[in-house]
Amino acid sequence: MTNILLHPALILIFGGLFQTILPTQLRRIFLLALPILAGISLLSISFGNHGQLQLFEYQLTLLRLDQLSFIFALIFLIALFIVALYAWQEKDKLQLSSMFIYAGAAIGAVLAGDLLTLFIFWEVTAVSSAILIWANKTKGAMRAGQRYFIIHVTSGLFLLAGSILHYHDTGSLAFNHIGIETLAGCLILIAFAIKCAFPLLHNWLQDSYPEASVVGTVALSVYTTKLAIYALARGYPGTEMLIWIGALMTAFPIFFAVIENDLRRVLSYSLNNQLGFMVVGIGIGTEMALNGTAAHAFAHILYKALLFMSMGAVLYRVGTTKASELGGLYKSMPWTAAFCIIGAMSISAFPLLSGFVSKAMILTAAAEEHLWFIWLVLLFASAGVLDHSGIKVPFFSFFAHDSGKRCEEAPLNMLLAMGIAAALCIVIGVYPSFLYSLLPNTVNFIPYTASHVITQLQLLLFSALAFAVLYRNNWYPAEIRATNLDFDWFYRKPGAYLLRSFGIFIAFGEKRILSALKKILFVTGTKLHRHHGPEGILSRTWPTGSMVMWVATLLGAYLIFYYIF
């Protein structure tokens, strides 16, 4: 790449800024063209390092393209095209701008070859994505956006601190394998862990995604966490700890998802659970496992965006995504319902759909390493996915008890965006070789064996059978309006209380300090007035001669200092 302005990330960022001055129709077409332009730029770049420059003593690599960064950049662009189509009617230019800057920065971070470039794009994603949450303009969105913003900027600070230490340890800023042997490695891991929503660091996700705007949530579901997955796969493959963390991540969100009423929040818990599968793959770190992680990220972005788009369409038409208020919407929104079901079956990993060909690689990789316990946890979590994303989301919104709500079908542009995502889910499921050819390592895996298809169908359909039994006997937990406590309780209740008390304490101290400061200022002010005021000795006008003398004196002093030191 000769011209760094052709960097796909910069095309999106500057394009996102430029669109604000365009008239509506032109802007819509321009925004659809941007991901395509950036895609052409991405495909025209050869594998290797580009845009290398020297900043002070640091060697930066603005763009590093290899198999791993390519597959993430590619799916980020495909998703951006779909989201741009979904946002065709969006009038809020600030939101559109921040969406493109956010996507551009995420792609820039994925393509970054050094930690400093990564840090800069990392922080840009934090700021621009927070705007997508605030764009919903509700009180809840404002607060959740603030929490989101603070947490993600903190993640950036860990990354910066770790990078500086890493530079001191190794003398290089290059972003390759880092590992957890050094303090620097641990700090950077914490940065990634926050953005990846590791257990106990996860609540920003379920807190903020359901509060964002219709379009914003779809964009958010694509980039932030998958950027973290990429960064983990780059810096920490084969870190055993990640296997256990990932397994925990697949398992615990499903319990919360079962009893959550807001279906966009259910999908957020489900997103967290899907990330767990990818983190397990990174922790195992074999070729098969890393392939599985990359493939699963690719497939996941599509079906998760599809599910969020369908719930976004429901929110757009009905005004709520609370399961307790919905039901029977298939009568009004048959197409949205159909697309939602395709997304739900993909995430549940039904044969012929995308999740089936990607998730199985991670399970097989775990089995090949004889991790029987981890394997069982992943299988257990797969049954959980079928419940909250496979059944609960489509069932309680489009079927179940008819809420009596009637509305129009989703707008055409939303249906088209969902249609493209659904089609890609099917294409990947039916022709997995397309996805496999993009993976970082050579693929030695055949998804469609009689064993795999039958065992997977057994797992899923017997889980569905369990649902039928529970639901028909009224044992299935009813959808009720409620808030379920999660780990964020600690910082939203006692944490906030402590902070408030601390604030009162500070305010008290502030008063005393301020009055002392005022006193000092008053005294200095009077003195200054005495010397510099109209009558002051230092405000008299002096002849040029005395100035020349002072300049000569200063120069002389400078010379003496120069020779002495």
Place this chain on the structure above:
Amino acid sequence: MANNKKYWLNQSKNVNKIVYLLYAVCAALLIVELFYHKHGHFDFEQWFGFYAWFGFIAYIFIVMSAKFLRKFIKREEDYYD
């Protein structure tokens, strides 16, 4: 928008048809086990219908324990406001 259209899914006998179909497919999936060689990495995968009963039990366990969890973590909807 008044809509008096008749929906196939509105009739409970049709919903029953779907559920019976699910029962039938599940039964078929178990019977198939007898007629093919199952590949697996672990010995326990060879147990008869391992995936079937694992899925069924896991599902019930997840849903019922989540229902139980509600006792501890459920609060009013405006709890944080």
